[in-house]
Amino acid sequence: MLTLDTVTKQFGTTRAVDSVSLDIARPTMVGIIGASGAGKSTLLRMLNLLERPSAGSIAFEGREISTLKGSRARGWQAQCAMIFQQFNLVPRMDVVSNVLHGTLYTTGTFRALTALWPEVDIRKAISILERLGIAEQAPKRAEALSGGQQQRVAIARALMQDPKMILADEPIASLDPMNAQVVMETLRTIHDEDGRMIVCNLHTLDTARRYCDRIVGMRKGRVVFDGTPEQLTTGVARDIYGADGTFSEHATSTEIRDRPAAAPPRKAASPAKAAV
Numbered sequence: 001m002l003t004l005d006t007v008t009k010q011f012g013t014t015r016a017v018d019s020v021s022l023d024i025a026r027p028t029m030v031g032i033i034g035a036s037g038a039g040k041s042t043l044l045r046m047l048n049l050l051e052r053p054s055a056g057s058i059a060f061e062g063r064e065i066s067t068l069k070g071s072r073a074r075g076w077q078a079q080c081a082m083i084f085q086q087f088n089l090v091p092r093m094d095v096v097s098n099v100l101h102g103t104l105y106t107t108g109t110f111r112a113l114t115a116l117w118p119e120v121d122i123r124k125a126i127s128i129l130e131r132l133g134i135a136e137q138a139p140k141r142a143e144a145l146s147g148g149q150q151q152r153v154a155i156a157r158a159l160m161q162d163p164k165m166i167l168a169d170e171p172i173a174s175l176d177p178m179n180a181q182v183v184m185e186t187l188r189t190i191h192d193e194d195g196r197m198i199v200c201n202l203h204t205l206d207t208a209r210r211y212c213d214r215i216v217g218m219r220k221g222r223v224v225f226d227g228t229p230e231q232l233t234t235g236v237a238r239d240i241y242g243a244d245g246t247f248s249e250h251a252t253s254t255e256i257r258d259r260p261a262a263a264p265p266r267k268a269a270s271p272a273k274a275a276v
């Protein structure tokens with residue numbers, strides 16, 4: 001499904017991503033972990049063409065995407081929605097218009113400039129907001145919402161694209177533990193219910209273990225771990241982070257492990273499942 005073959009990204013003398021090869025055979029929830037500067041964001045940004053590889057290839061369903069240009073590149077970006085740590089909403093615009101911006105890859109900017117959204121799109125946007133539990137926020141300005149609500153608006157905007165894959169670059173890094181939990185459960189539910197691939201950069205080990213089927217550990221641009229949550233032991237994590245014996249998992253924890261039993265149904269991760 002998604003195949004990276006010796007993908008490298010060089011910025012001047014910095015090799016941000018170094019010969020990364022990954023094969024993800026079916027929609028999976030993948031977590032990418034690693035210390036700051038390990039290359040996680042650069043890897044994600046290459047997947048949706050915000051950056052181009054210096055070498056190597058990225059193929060989705062057998063089609064090379066890293067060399068796509070113009071409308072073909074935009075077509076791929078529509079299938080490969082991205083959400084960011086800082087939400088990237090238009091703060092003074094109402095929530096539903098922010099969500100409708102998710103259609104721009106397919107409809108062009110004219111709609112946004114004129115705000116002439118087709119009723120069918122408005123209904124779709126509201127139904128996505130309902131699904132994410134924030135429909136009552138639809139008329140409010142985005143800036144009036146909490147961080148967790150804003151990130152759910154960003155997820156709604158991504159879903160408006162009906163993407164095959166959602167890329168999330170540190171989606172909970174700006175959120176408190178409760179909002180982080182809501183956002184991660186939202187992404188997991190979208191994965192479970194819609195069968196969309198989700199690739200998520202995460203700073204916190206407990207979050208990666210809890211929500212992802214497969215975890216990729218990066219260090220200095222290279223993949224140094226690729227396995228299941230169960231295989232991500234403290235010793236392995238210490239290697240990924242290049243830490244010594246004083247390494248404490250607590251330092252990378254969002255402390256959302258002990259949430260009450262209100263979690264949505266979650267597929268159990270298994271070695272067979274993750275080995276894709």
Ligand SMILES: Nc1ncnc2c1ncn2[C@@H]1O[C@H](COP(=O)(O)OP(=O)(O)OP(=O)(O)O)[C@@H](O)[C@H]1O
Pocket residue numbers: 011014015016034035036037038039040041042043
């Ligand atoms: N546009 C750029 N120009 C030059 N160097 C860059 C650029 N983007 C990233 N880098 C460098 O590439 C390396 C990897 O950065 P990247 O942001 O991908 O790491 P990261 O693992 O996502 O880090 P963080 O968790 O802090 O976001 C770093 O050394 C960074 O300074």
